[in-house]
Amino acid sequence: MTIARAWLGTPYHDQASLKGVGCDCLGLARGVWREVVGPEPFPIPPYSRDWGETGPREVLAEGARAMMIEVPPADAPPGALVLFRMDSRAIAKHVGILTGPDRFLHAYERLGVIEELLTPSWARKITFAFLFPSH
Structure with a gap:
């Protein structure tokens, strides 16, 4: 959690992944990957914010x-x-990192990287979960 929390306060920037400079939700996950596992295994193609x-x-x-x-x-x-699947008819498009049984970290437009409560509303939207591999 220390590595992920070091990203707190990073401004939101679509498709970026630089701690303290700017990232989106996937960029946060990519940055944590680089610090925990190592180099990213493949480049991420451009993606929509929808x-x-x-x-x-x-x-x-x-x-x-x-x-x-x-x-x-x-x-x-x-x-x-x-x-997270933000709309029941859509594909999963939002990424977060659990920091406790009832908290998570994510990058949110206008707010940047924040840690907040995993409310029932957020928890219902979790569709997939993954563990970072050991390096």
């Missing part, structure tokens, strides 16, 4: 599944990466 995006594939989950250890969301421990 939380309502629909489609036949869970692109974000598929990418995480290729590099991380998937666990049931109900069993995700602190430190797990969680993916």
Whole structure:
């Protein structure tokens, strides 16, 4: 959690991943990956900010599944990466990192990287959970 919390206060910047300079939710996860695991295994292609995006594939989950250890969301421990489905008809497009049983860290437009309560509303949106691999 110390590594992830070091990103607190980083301003929001779409598709960026620089601690203290700017990141979005995926950029936060990418930055934590670099600090915990090492270099990113592949470049991230440009992506839309649309939380309502629909489609036949869970692109974000598929990418995480290729590099991380998937666990049931109900069993995700602190430190797990969680993916949120912000609209019930959409694919999962928001990323956070659990920091406790009832808290998580994420990058939010206009607020930057924040830690907040995992309220029932947020918890219901968790669709996938992954553990960072050991290095």
